[in-house]
Amino acid sequence: MEVIIKETYEAMSRAAAHEVARLLNTKPNAVLGMATGSTPLGLYQELVRLHREEGLDFSQVTTFNLDEYVGLQPDHPQSYHYFMHENFFKHVNVPQQNIYIPSGNTSNYRAFCGWYEQRIEECGGIDLQILGIGSDGHVAFNEPGSSLTSRTRLKTLAKQTIDDNARFFDKAEDVPIYAITMGVGTILEARELILLANGDNKAWAVGAAIEGPVTGMVTASALQMHPYAKVYLDSPSATQLKMRDYYDWIEEHRPGAPQSL
Numbered sequence: 254m255e256v257i258i259k260e261t262y263e264a265m266s267r268a269a270a271h272e273v274a275r276l277l278n279t280k281p282n283a284v285l286g287m288a289t290g291s292t293p294l295g296l297y298q299e300l301v302r303l304h305r306e307e308g309l310d311f312s313q314v315t316t317f318n319l320d321e322y323v324g325l326q327p328d329h330p331q332s333y334h335y336f337m338h339e340n341f342f343k344h345v346n347v348p349q350q351n352i353y354i355p356s357g358n359t360s361n362y363r364a365f366c367g368w369y370e371q372r373i374e375e376c377g378g379i380d381l382q383i384l385g386i387g388s389d390g391h392v393a394f395n396e397p398g399s400s401l402t403s404r405t406r407l408k409t410l411a412k413q414t415i416d417d418n419a420r421f422f423d424k425a426e427d428v429p430i431y432a433i434t435m436g437v438g439t440i441l442e443a444r445e446l447i448l449l450a451n452g453d454n455k456a457w458a459v460g461a462a463i464e465g466p467v468t469g470m471v472t473a474s475a476l477q478m479h480p481y482a483k484v485y486l487d488s489p490s491a492t493q494l495k496m497r498d499y500y501d502w503i504e505e506h507r508p509g510a511p512q513s514l
């Protein structure tokens with residue numbers, strides 16, 4: 254796992270966006286895994302800027318989102334369909350038919366989840382998956398106790414996640430209790446992973462995910478088992494890392510380091 258710590262949220266978002274741009278410049282028809290929430294907003298803004306000002310092209314890209322709340326219509330302002338449209342898709346040129354987001358309104362969740370997994374496979378698998386992290390250490394909505402081999406499925410959100418996400422809704426009671434989420438196993442099959450975290454409320458989860466044991470109690474710790482995982486942090490989210498000096502030392506020497514990829 255590579256740990257890249259930037260002073261600010263903006264610098265962290267730019268660095269992560271450039272990782273996505275690097276992939277698209279070498280593989281224009283890449284399959285991207287998308288995340289929602291407040292963390293990747295800066296990354297999406299930078300990708301939109303690169304599209305508008307530097308011609309970054311999404312016309313051959315396919316996307317799969319990590320998760321969606323159950324019970325919200327796609328036009329609900331807190332649905333992840335709406336989030337993706339407003340914050341990313343309406344500003345770039347990903348073809349509509351190449352956009353996949355789990356349905357929160359299917360009549361058969363098991364069948365839908367199987368189909369979603371199958372579509373990922375038929376599209377050649379995810380090249381690069383963007384991830385955030387919950388304050389309880391979850392990736393996607395793989396709450397503590399999830400299997401590290403889990404696949405896309407219906408999941409009950411943890412109380413801590415509902416409380417964290419209540420900030421987006423009028424009242425805590427409005428936060429859906431269920432979601433469809435890619436599993437940890439699904440995520441680990443992506444060829445590259447980039448996880449972003451910012452803010453001191455993520456410091457515990459970041460420390461546990463990067464330096465703690467690999468455990469289903471902190472599903473982001475599963476990234477330790479992935480051969481190409483990069484973690485982009487701002488300074489406040491990195492305060493509980495014991496190896497901080499080493500990560501900074503690597504960054505300092507990066508310009509002269511031999512290229513491995």
Ligand code: F6R
Binds near residue numbers: 394
């Ligand atoms: C969203 C997702 C979640 C969030 C996490 C952090 O698609 O998969 O795991 O990444 O809950 O959310 P924010 O960024 O709002 O703190």
